[in-house]
Every structure is written in C-alpha cells, then in structure tokens.
Amino acid sequence: MAILFVSHFIDQVFAIADRMTVLRNGKLVGEHLTSEITPVELVTEMIGKELAALDEAPRQSEVDGPxxxxxxxxxxxxxxxxxxxxxxxxxxxxxxxxxxxxxxxxxxxxxxxxxxxxxxxxxxxxxxxxxxxxxxxxxxxxxxxxxxxxxxxxxxxxxxxxxxxxxxxxxxxxxxxxxxxxxxxxxxxxxxxxxxxxxxxxxxxxxxxxxxxxxxxxxxxxxxxxxxxxxxxxxxxxxxxxxxxxxxxxxxxxxxxxxxxxxxxxxxxxxxxxxxxxxxxxxxxxxxxxxxxxxxxxxxxxxxxxxx
The missing domain is CATH 3.40.50.300 (P-loop containing nucleotide triphosphate hydrolases)
Structure with missing residues (x-):
C-alpha cells in the first residue's frame, strides 16, 4: 500500500517519508529520496532562497526590563x-x-x-x-x-x-x-x-x-x-x-x-x-x-x- 503524507512539520516528513516531492507556486520543483537531502536543503528548495535564519536563535540572551x-x-x-x-x-x-x-x-x-x-x-x-x-x-x-x-x-x-x-x-x-x-x-x-x-x-x-x-x-x-x-x-x-x-x-x-x-x-x-x-x-x-x-x-x- 502506498501512502501520500502531507505536513507543514518538516521533522515529521523526515521521520515518515521515503521520498519527497517538492512543490512551489503550484509547480514541481524537485523529487528526492529522504536519505539524500537535508532539512536545510529541503527548506531552501521549498521557498526558492537560502534560509539560514531558521538555524539561528534570534532572541536576546535575557531581558531585564521593567x-x-x-x-x-x-x-x-x-x-x-x-x-x-x-x-x-x-x-x-x-x-x-x-x-x-x-x-x-x-x-x-x-x-x-x-x-x-x-x-x-x-x-x-x-x-x-x-x-x-x-x-x-x-x-x-x-x-x-x-x-x-x-x-x-x-x-x-x-x-x-x-x-x-x-x-x-x-x-x-x-x-x-x-x-x-x-x-x-x-x-x-x-x-x-x-x-x-x-x-x-x-x-x-x-x-x-x-x-x-x-x-x-x-x-x-x-x-x-x-x-x-x-x-x-x-x-x-x-x-x-x-x-x-x-x-x-x-x-x-x-x-x-x-x-x-x-x-x-x-x-x-x-x-x-x-x-x-x-x-x-x-x-x-x-x-x-x-x-x-x-x-x-x-x-x-x-x-x-x-x-x-
């Protein structure tokens, strides 16, 4: 039995899927075996640009305001x-x-x-x-x-x-x-x-x-x-x-x-x-x-x- 799994949660996709099909703006932009692509590469392909910011923690270390x-x-x-x-x-x-x-x-x-x-x-x-x-x-x-x-x-x-x-x-x-x-x-x-x-x-x-x-x-x-x-x-x-x-x-x-x-x-x-x-x-x-x-x-x- 084949299963088509659709999710916004990248970690779920990597945990469940054997193969990925990437769509952007209604068009097919890539097909990959899960073992052959990283989460960052997948996200970059999904949005069409580099997204290094996802790996960064933008918050300040601490806040001491009133x-x-x-x-x-x-x-x-x-x-x-x-x-x-x-x-x-x-x-x-x-x-x-x-x-x-x-x-x-x-x-x-x-x-x-x-x-x-x-x-x-x-x-x-x-x-x-x-x-x-x-x-x-x-x-x-x-x-x-x-x-x-x-x-x-x-x-x-x-x-x-x-x-x-x-x-x-x-x-x-x-x-x-x-x-x-x-x-x-x-x-x-x-x-x-x-x-x-x-x-x-x-x-x-x-x-x-x-x-x-x-x-x-x-x-x-x-x-x-x-x-x-x-x-x-x-x-x-x-x-x-x-x-x-x-x-x-x-x-x-x-x-x-x-x-x-x-x-x-x-x-x-x-x-x-x-x-x-x-x-x-x-x-x-x-x-x-x-x-x-x-x-x-x-x-x-x-x-x-x-x-x-």
Whole structure:
C-alpha cells in the first residue's frame, strides 16, 4: 500500500517519508529520496532562497526590563488552575505543553476573552480588571487567536478592512477611521510584513494561510500593543512565512514589546523565548529560564509534572 503524507512539520516528513516531492507556486520543483537531502536543503528548495535564519536563535540572551504585567493566583474553574506569572517589557514568554494543557486558556484570561474567577492582574504595578477584550485593549494588550478563520479574520472583507478592525473597535464605531487612513495603514503593513498580493482591496478569504496570518498580525500591530499574545501564530502556514513571523517576534522584543508566544512546536518556543512556562493538566508546573534549555528537558518536565 502506498501512502501520500502531507505536513507543514518538516521533522515529521523526515521521520515518515521515503521520498519527497517538492512543490512551489503550484509547480514541481524537485523529487528526492529522504536519505539524500537535508532539512536545510529541503527548506531552501521549498521557498526558492537560502534560509539560514531558521538555524539561528534570534532572541536576546535575557531581558531585564521593567515588569509590564503580573498575575497572582489567576484562575478559571474548568479552564486553568491558579497561576502567578510575570512578564517584562521586551520579553518573549513561551507557553509549552501538550494539547489540552491550558495554554490557550491562560492566554485568553490575559486578554479578557474568558473571565477569571480567582486571582488578580497588575499592569505597570496597578491592579486592573480584565473582564473583556475591550478592557485588555485599553491596556494595550493584543491577541492573535489560534483560530484565525473563526475568531480572527473576516474572510469576506478586504485586507484594508481587516487591518483596520482592531483600531476601529478601540476608538468606537461612532468615530469611523477614514478610508484614507485605512489605506495608509494597509500600505504600511503590507510592505512591512510582505503581504501578498500587495493589494489592500484583495479579499482576505482568497489569500494563502501565511498571508492571512500576516493580515491578522498587522491588525494588532496597528494598535501598537505593549503585550502581544500570539496563540499558534505559525500553525498551518508555509516555512517561509513561518520564518518571517519568527523574525518579527524577535524584532518586536528588541523594540520593547512583550510577547506571549504559544506554540506546540518546542523548537520554535526555544528559538524565540527568554523563558518558558510549562503547563500540564491545566496548571503551570514550571517556569524555566531559556539558558541551555532543551526540548527534551521540557518534555521531561511535562512528563513528571514539574516534580524534578
């Protein structure tokens, strides 16, 4: 029996496949035996250019900026057990854990998408109530959901309209953003994020997954957040777009933006994060500085529930 295996996860392809067929822009660009090609060579062929950046860790070694957000015993019954977390300006905090571990539930609490029923949140040392996304946005918190098609983008609207949505919601619908201002925003982020096609009137539903993700990122970057929560921002997108988003996270960190980065790919979390919060069974079991940290260490921490 022959099996055709399609995946965005390069390590899975190398683990399972005997032979690879590489497509780019709808055309066949190569066929190889798995034993005769390296991951870097495969990625280069997939995107049509060298991608040495994938082998680099773009994050700074550590961040010692002022505390932006701190939680104390924050929890939601049935969602996540009480946890205390500190996020500093310019810091990338990675959330690692298996499916159902509580990563998304933690992220949604910090954006007010779900209501906490215990604990507290301080921003800039002041106690705040994050009872809704609008409340979180008023404190310059932005959230890119893992479900970009159902909770993020509006497929029937244009790139321009989608990018302007969060800014419009923040200022209220009685103060509409002019079409000229919307076009200026769209042009800026189309260029900055290399969104294709570079047409602000293109309908978002016609874009590739990677370009849709960039439009969602552009929407929140336009609000100039101090904390950007990214839940699986590279899931289901091509390797080139993934690398661009990873570089963007590193750049935002260098510019002082705090990032909460959620990903099922441990290597991605390790590449970008200054410290890693490990979750299991809807509770935080460890908070580890990313200094010599490995995916094997994180998996061991998940397995033993942080007891080691």
């Amino acid at each position: 505390v932006l957000l701190a939680t104390d015993g924050l929890a939601r019954a049935g969602g996540i057990e009480p946890f205390s977390l500190t996020i500093r300006r310019g810091e990338v905090t990675g959330l690692a854990g298996l499916l159902g571990s509580g990563r998304t539930e933690l992220a949604r609490l910090l954006f007010g998408a779900d209501h906490a029923d215990a604990g507290s949140v301080d921003i800039d040392g002041e106690r705040v109530q994050l009872r809704s996304p609008r409340a979180a946005m008023s404190h310059d918190i932005a959230f890119c959901s893992e479900n970009r098609k159902t909770e993020g983008l509006i497929a029937d609207l244009t790139i321009r309209e989608n990018i302007a949505l969060a800014m419009q919601a923040g200022r209220g619908w009685l103060r509409p953003i002019s079409r000229r201002r919307q076009l200026e925003l769209a042009a800026r982020y189309i260029e900055a994020l290399d969104i294709r096609p570079a047409d602000p009137e293109a309908v978002v539903g016609t874009l590739s997954g990677g370009n849709q993700q960039k439009v969602l990122l552009a929407r929140w970057l336009a609000t100039k957040p101090r904390l950007l929560i990214l839940d699986e921002p590279t899931r289901g997108i091509d390797i080139g777009a993934k690398a661009e988003i990873q570089r963007l996270v590193a750049t935002l960190s260098e510019d002082g933006t705090a990032v909460l980065f959620v990903s099922a790919e441990l290597e991605e979390v390790l590449r970008l994060s200054h410290h890693v919060v490990v979750l299991r069974d809807r509770r935080v079991v460890a908070q580890l500085p990313n200094q010599g940290l490995t995916s094997e260490h994180i998996m061991a921490t998940i397995a033993d529930g942080g007891r080691s």
